[in-house]
Amino acid sequence: MNLFQRNVEILRRQDPALAAQVLESSGGTLSIQSAKSGVPTAMVKKRFLHSAYDPIREAERWAEHQVKDCQSGETLVVLGVGLFYHVEALRAKLPQEYSILVVVPDVSELVDGLSVRSLDGWGDRVRWVCGTPEKMALQVVQQTQRVRLLTYEPGLSLHQDSFDTFRSQLREQLAKRISGTLHIMVVGPIYGGSLPITGYVVRALESLGHRVSWVDHSLHYPGYRNLETIRDDRLRLTVQQRFSDTLGVISLAHVAEDLPDFVLAMSQAPLSMAVLEQMRRKKVITAMWFMENFRHLTYWQQMIGGYDFWFVMQQAACLEAFKNAGASQVSYLPLAADPTIHQSVGLTDQERQELGADVSFLGAGYRNRREILPALLGQEWIFKLWGNEWEHAGVLETVLQRNGARIDTPTSVKIFNATTVNVNLHSYTNQGFDPDGDSVNPRTFELASCGAFQVIDHRTLLPELFDESMMGVVKSPEELVPAVRKYLHEPEQRREMAEQSQKQVVLSHTYAHRMQTLLSTMGLACPDRIGAILQGERQAESLLARSRECPELAPLLKSFPKTDRVELVDVARTIRQKGPEAKLGREELLILMMDEYRQEKRDFL
């Protein structure tokens, strides 16, 4: 029996179906070479998957780095197959109680490894998961809920798409199984476009059952605004910066007072690097949802190391730029709508009179809009322009409504509902459409959620969110007027398209969906902290089931409703309720002692 046959035999004992698949595959994906140390190494497209010098030593270093974070009770899911030096090293470094699963997107690659590397002595203590990304993700979550992903980067390139899909499928599967509740502190901006979104995010998290503390800095906006009375630019900017820094310290005080499981900062949240570093020292996990165009607003570069997680609304180039700048975790998270706010509404005649039109545009007066929108004037329809920052609008002044006042959310919902064709042009500080335009603005989701029909400029990320049966898409400014004209004459098609887009929002694009994705992403990356809580491990029922090691806790835990999340502070409160004459056991005293120290905040600021 040769090496390959012995390996297949080991696989067969564990997974006969996989062994059969292996026998059917001819391999040939990897080019096997000899490393300087004499053991086999592998190449794909002229790139080594393992060291050309000493793959064993390289794998040991990788495994050493990975095991630092691993916690008992977790299942370690390895992405990247190659010649499994790294898997063997990982197995050798971890006690038996840790389960290791290796994701195998292509049996052919596995066959190449099995032909030159022996599974003797360790291969039977590793499980190999094979199939489509969807099936593999399902297999993983069926076996365990505490998943820690370990990535062997060189092995990813070969099947990057499969691994990406596996990750997102795993996230979705885990999101479906969320039962625990987190305490999330949401830090919002002082003002700006991300302010209303902060409100939607807070509502979405609450609707998912999580406890949310909103540090609402918009309360300080009048004070911040008042600083504009300082005429000297440099002085004003300095004072504004210090004002913002103080708000950061205020955020820190809120964190100290009621320690959250993580802090979610929204774009423009006034958290300085100093504040973020202090949070890190205090082991507070931080995440930022950066909902700006990363090419235009570049402050993320200075803040990149401050957050543990970045969520961005752009893909490819953005993700790469953030990773290159040093982001430890960066994920794509598009914007969304809140259907409890952005919805179909009935309008009074008076409202319809004022807010309604054949064609409307609502938004700020960016250069491209100023140049494109005049084409909508002098046509056979009534065109209304809404929004602020339209000073010196030229010909557009004739259609500018409410003298260019800022339009609040309830009014915008009515305008969307009262308009036959809503024009949605993404902002751009140059001429025409942004040639790099990828991200989709919040108005797209909000219009769709209102069941309002829209004509939108093309964005590269739009098709995966809404298809062309849901909105009219124009690829150049010249297509705008013909498209508007076409849809104005197609009421049935408009209605159907708007209805489809509204359904699509409810199905996939609410802020609740986004928060589920965000939480499962973080849970996957922090299985011991966020993941464990999301999977309900801190609920009274789960704690009770695991309290065999400490039977004294059981009576205390029984006093909580089964699905309530129970932390030390809750148990301590219950103990204190026993009254002044109570005699306490050792465990109860220990809990009270820890609670005393938990409350200590003196070195937080």
Add this chain to the structure above:
Amino acid sequence: MSRSLLIQLARLGDSIQSLPVITSLHTEFPEQQLDLLCAAPVVPLGRLFPGIHGVYPWEGEKWHSFSTMPNRDGEQQLEAAGRYLTDLAFPDYSVAYNLNNHPRSILAAHLLSERVVGAGEQGPLNPSLPPWVSYLRRVAGDRGANRIHLADAFCGLSGVKPPGVLPTIQACDSGLPSDFAQIVNDSSLVRIGIVLGAGDVDRRVPLATWRRLIEACVDHLPHCLCVLIGGAGEREAALALEDQFSPQYLSRILNCVGRTTLPQLAHVFNRCQWVIGSDTGPLHLGVACGARAIGWYFSRARVHETGPYGVGHYVWQQQKSVILKNREAQGLGQEQKLPCSWPVMETIQLMQDERVGECSSEWNLWTSHRDEWGMFYTNGDKSDDMVLHRKETWERLSVLGSHQEALLMPREMIAG
């Protein structure tokens, strides 16, 4: 032999102020081994306390880390804390004397002993205060005419009377730099410990004042050596102070600031004849090591509660009326202004011939005494009825106390 535990989790000053109660307990219950539970940084010094058998550290940071382990549930946190406590291997105690009315201290007492005397003796969740604790709390809020010293109140709290004989800490010079040791042990010198630092900012004497005092010492006291005392946090200030002196003075200064461990500092104090400073831990350590003290008490410091313990000490107390006037002038509430003048030459006179001539109206001189009810301070020859009231206070609090038997009942009741 039964074992008991004294719990004092406060800082250096209060730890030193616990020496009398340790002595009294040791005298009262000689067959009982007494251990000490104290803040971890004080442990090396605690090992030098006469009458203490074993010393155990209380590590607040450890407890804080157990309580804030971000990736652990309650059971795991409990397990970690329990393991830590077990690893410390405390013996079984028949009684824990708890001197701190703080939840942590009370919980520690109940964790380590079935029976607790002092703060929290009525149970870990019982909010009612034993009479001595209640008395101390009242004194802390509104000092009134109190004349019972904190160290003696610790005795009352523990059910014993103040000690007959005062304990002295004796330390060896192990590890002291040799040049240091040579100067410190030179018997031809009169060594004056000058305590530069203070934990609280409002108890810090300005460097300019220390400079004047040191110059006056060197000018007026032949063979004196000014030993600068302080922690690592005061090292910069000490260097800045040294920079201000000419070589003539520098040769009479030994800068120990931030360069000694607590036992080494105790050894230095063992060699000092005098110690001068505000109401700080090192001042009391100096006294416990045998030096005579001249305290400069201002801000919230009050001679009657925390004056140097023992006989032969002096305290310059900033007058209350002056403090109030300063506050009003500054429009201040709780914060206080530093004194306008300092009793520099008066302090020199005290060390020269123990007599003082004219003194500024800002300061009063108090002299220490002892009797069976503990320490008290008097201001010159003035009669002070409040000193006599201490006996009544002791009797009243002891009768009120749930363990008033401490002073009146057989000692085995307390010893457990």
